Amino acid sequence: MFALAIFSASAINNSVCKIQEKFKLNGLYKNGDFIIGGIFEISFEINIPELSFRYKPEQWTCESFEFSVFQWAQTMIFAIEEINRDQILLPNITLGYRLYDNCVKLPVAMRVAAALISGKEDEIKDYDCRGPPPVIAIIGDPVSTHSIAISRILSLFQMPMVSYSASCSCLSNKDEYPSFFRTIPSDTFQVKAMIEIIKHYGWTWLGAIASDDDYGQNAIKTLSEEVKNFGCLSFLETIHKVNEKGDVARITRIIKESTANVIIVFTSEVELKALMTEVVSQNITGKQWIASEGWSTATALAIKENFYSFGGTLGIAIRRGEIPGLEEFLRQIRPNYDPDNNLAIQFWETLFQCKFEENAVKSNLTTGLHDYNTCTGAENITGMNTAYNTASDLRYSYNVYKAVYAVAHALHALVFCESGKGPFENNTCADIANIQPWQLLYYLKKVNFTNHLGERVAFDENGDALAIYDIVNWQLDNNGRVIIKNVGVFDKSAAKVTDLLLKENDIYWNLDSKLIPVSVCSENCPSGTRKAPRKGQPLCCFDCIPCAEGEISSETDSIECLKCPIDFWSNQGRTECILKEIEFLSFEDAMGMTLTTIALCGACLSVAVLAVFIHFRSSPVVKANNSELSFLLLISLTLCFLCSLCFIGQPSHLTCKAMHMVFGISFAMCISCILVKTIVVIMAFKATLPGNNMMKWFGLITCIIWLTTSPPYPSKNTRYQNGKIIFECDVGSLIGFSCLLGYIGLLAGVCFILAFLARNLPDTFNEAKFITFSMLIFCAVWITFIPAYVSSPGKFTVAVEVFAILASSFGILFAIFSPKCYIILLKPEKNTKKALMGRVPPKK
Incomplete structure (x- = not known):
């Protein structure tokens, strides 16, 4: 199918090398010192002959002439003619060209490549088929799949191939495609440009469609990997060439049902046309299309009929450039009936809808029809408004232009190599009379120049061009025509703060709101x-x-x-x-102030009672109740009231130690005094003197040991209330604290039992009754304190503890001393020895 040049077995005997077959191809040709080949997709349709394998098949024929692509071919010729006129670049050297139409079909593209590297002449005069190659380099192929296949053949001969449109990232692999170069950036960078746009607008829920070829599949694979880092694909579909109609119907249904509002399409103009027609026919709107460079600037698709569904399309486009003098050159084309330049004839016949007489005769013999206009070659092309002679939006043509100049600069460096300083063996230069493709390949890798637009043209280590793209947007102009407007640039060639620059105010969004589309599966989760x-x-x-x-x-x-x-x-x-929030029982808040006031009142009341007892210490009531024990009990009660103040206010190391020490000592001393009083009552005033009783010192000893080994300390409690820090005093040693409370509880229990047993002794003034009542209050308060203390949150825990101290202290004070004060202050007639002995007769 793509045999290069099959030589006859009798070549040696005949001393001549013969080409066994010639392909029927459409092309343009001009001779020169060095020939540059070119491959273009000028015809979009082809007639494939029947392959019956019973006779030699006919040649493939191409139809449906595309004017815009013919402009690319003419741009190659323009660049070569411009170089030939240049007195600095390749002076005194004439470049020629041979370019062909590949008809957008791989078999034809392979035939074209075979024709370029095998040569034009029917005979090769040298015996070994040696000498300079027919072409020194090839500009093309525009299709990635074609370039992959052709490059594998050309790499065997190390012949350079510079594509202006094949963007598949796979072609960057120099191990597989060592002689491939391109003036279009790799799709890797095209995907990066798309990703930057998508990220810029916060689109995370995307649809993707790709053509079933190397261009589409490699690009969509790279895109899928990039999207995983920030978003998701709602669907990923492929348009297969075999079942295009079925794919179009299925994909259209998916687009309609999907909630993804942003759809990325990697395909060519030809392969998208059917899908676009179906989308428009089903009136699918509200979708934001992201176009690859394969169709973003396709004027055949960017028409008013498609605008309702595809208006506002954002596309990645090949960098636009200006080529001075190209438009005038395009208008100068004139056909001459030369089989080697039959593309010019096809162009003329298609443009003016006529036929030259030579073609007309063939057409008559084939069809028998005579309904045609005869071409004269003098028709006026200036007045024709086609994609061919419109040179205002040069993108692929500009890439072709750069590709030709890249080859010319490499050839210039090769031709003007300084003898003895060459890059080849023994510092030699190439033989100009016998230049080989691998020698030009060496210089092409090092090409680096700045063109007339100030743009640097160079290839990286992968043979790729510098990554610069235009960002385009489909809009309507004032006349209602669809225009493809530049709205930004993606430039990866230089170090910048950002690679993507967008003119936000120039972008048209095809929504009723005219606002930036939203495409997310779920709205962003807010803070919190x-x-x-x-x-x-x-x-x-x-x-x-x-x-x-x-x-x-x-x-x-x-x-x-x-x-x-x-x-x-x-x-x-x-x-x-x-x-x-740090919480503790403060003197400033209402509860703290109330408890402080009550504590001070209790202390003052205890001191007042002490003052009364001291003042009336000689009275029978005071003497009868063991005045020394009463004084000591009142002092301990005063301390009990005052120790509650240590629980109020911000805890510190001093207050934490003081509160438990004063609490333990005062209550131990208080209950010890009451216990002794009880024993005194039972023993009928025969008990040992309180100064000799050691029970009250046990509490002090316990406190000293506790404070010495593991004293209480201020701590931040976060266990019970997550949103607050309870600033409290940690007891330190739980054993020490338990011993203290246990000792006080033991004293209170013994005291209560003894007083209860002595409550009915036959005394006129039996103090055991009052002691029983005081201990009943004391025990009731501290027993109910336990559940209240556990269930109270925060500062209320301390408040409960303070309340228990005050309540039990007031209970003892009032139960024991209020009857005595009543007699001393209000019933002095009962404050006599006779009255206490029961000898005063009752009043009648």
Whole structure:
């Protein structure tokens, strides 16, 4: 199918090398010192002959002439003619050209490549088929799949091939395609440009469509990998050439049903046409299309009939350039009936809808029809408004122009190599009379020049061009025509803050709102929430779950919530950690002030009672109740009232130690005094003197040991209330604290039992009754204190403890001393020895 040149077995005997077959191809040709080949897709349709394998098949014939692509071919000729006139670049050297139409079909493209490297002449005069090659380099092929196949053949001969349109990233592999270069950036950079646009507008829910070839499949593979880093694909579909109609119907249905509003399409103009027609016919709107360079500037698609569905399309386009003098050159074309230049004849006949007489005769013999206009060759091309003679939007033509100049600069460096300083063996230069493709390949790798537009033309280590793209937008002009407007640039060739620059105000969005489209499966999760993926759906589809208490998320779309440090807590919106409220029973708040007032009143009342007892210490009531024990009990009660003040206010090391020490000593001394009083009553005033009783010192000893080994200390309690820090005193040694409370409880229990047993002794003034009542109050208060203390939150825990101290202290004070004070102050007639002995007769 693509045999290069099959030589006859009798070549040696005949001393001549013969080509066994010639392909029927459409092309343009001009001789020169060095010939540059070219491959272009000028015809979009082809007639394939029947392959019956019973006779030699006929040649393939191409139809449907494309004017815009013929302009690319003419641009190659223009560049060569311009170089031939240049007195600096390749002076005194004439470049020729041989270019062919590949008809957008791989078999034809392979025939074209074979024709270029095998030569034009029917005979090769040298015996070994040696000498300079027919062409020194090839400009093309525009199709990635074609370039892959052709490059594998050309690499065997190390012949350079510079494509102006094949952008598949796979062609960057120099191990497989060592002689391939291109003036169009790799699709890797095209995908990066698309990703930058998509990220810029926050689109995370995307659809993707690709053609079933190397161009589409390699690009969509790269795109899928990039999208995984920030978003998801709602669908990924391929347009197969074998079942195009079925694919078009299926893909259109998917587009219509999908919630993705942004759709990326990697395909060529030809392969997208059927899908675009179906989308328009089904009136699918509201979708933002992202176009690859294969169709972003296709004027045949950017028409008013398609605008309702495809208006506002954002596309990646080949960098636009200006070629001075090209438009005038295009208008100068004139056909001459030469079989080697039959493309010019086809162009003329298609443009003016006529036939030259030679072609007309053939047509008559074939069809028998005579309905045609005869071409004269003098028709006026200037007045024809076609894609051929419009040179205002040069993109692929500009790439062709750069490709020709790249080959010319490489050839210039080769021709003007300084003898003895060459790059080849023994510092030799190439033989100009016998230049080989591999020698030109060496210089092409090092091409680096600046063209008339100030743009640097060079190839990287992969043979790729510098990555610069235009960003285009499909819009309507004032006359209602669809225009393809430049709205930005993606430039990866120089170090910048950002590679993507967009003119936001110039972009047209094809929505009723005229606002930037939104394409997300789920709205962004605000601060204070986290993303929770939905089961069985892509990662871009999620629910927003509020952060738990004590956790925050300060950014949108947080994957997880972060725990606040121990001294911090989340605010109401769960967006930041704030310092926890520190809570303690303060003197300033109402509860603290109330308890302080009550404590001071209790202390003052105890001191007042002590003053009364001291003043009336000689009275029978005071003497009868053991005045020394009463004085000591009142002092201990005063301390009990005052120790509650240590529980109020911000805890410190001093107050934490003081509160438990004063509490333990005062209550141990208080209950010890009461116990002794009880024993005195039982022993009928025969008990040992209180100064000799050691029971009250046991509490002091316990406190000293406790404070020495593991004293209480201020601590921040976060166990019970997450949003607050309870500033409290930690008891330190739980054993010490338990021993102290156990000792006080033991004393109170023994005292209560003894007083209860002595309550009915036959004394006129039996103090055991009052002691029983006081101990009943004391025990009741501290027993009910336990559940109240455990269930009270924060500062109320301390308040409960203070209340228990005050309540039990007041209970003892009033139960024991109020009857005595009543007699001393209000019933002095009863404050006599006779009255106490029961000898005063009752009043009648």
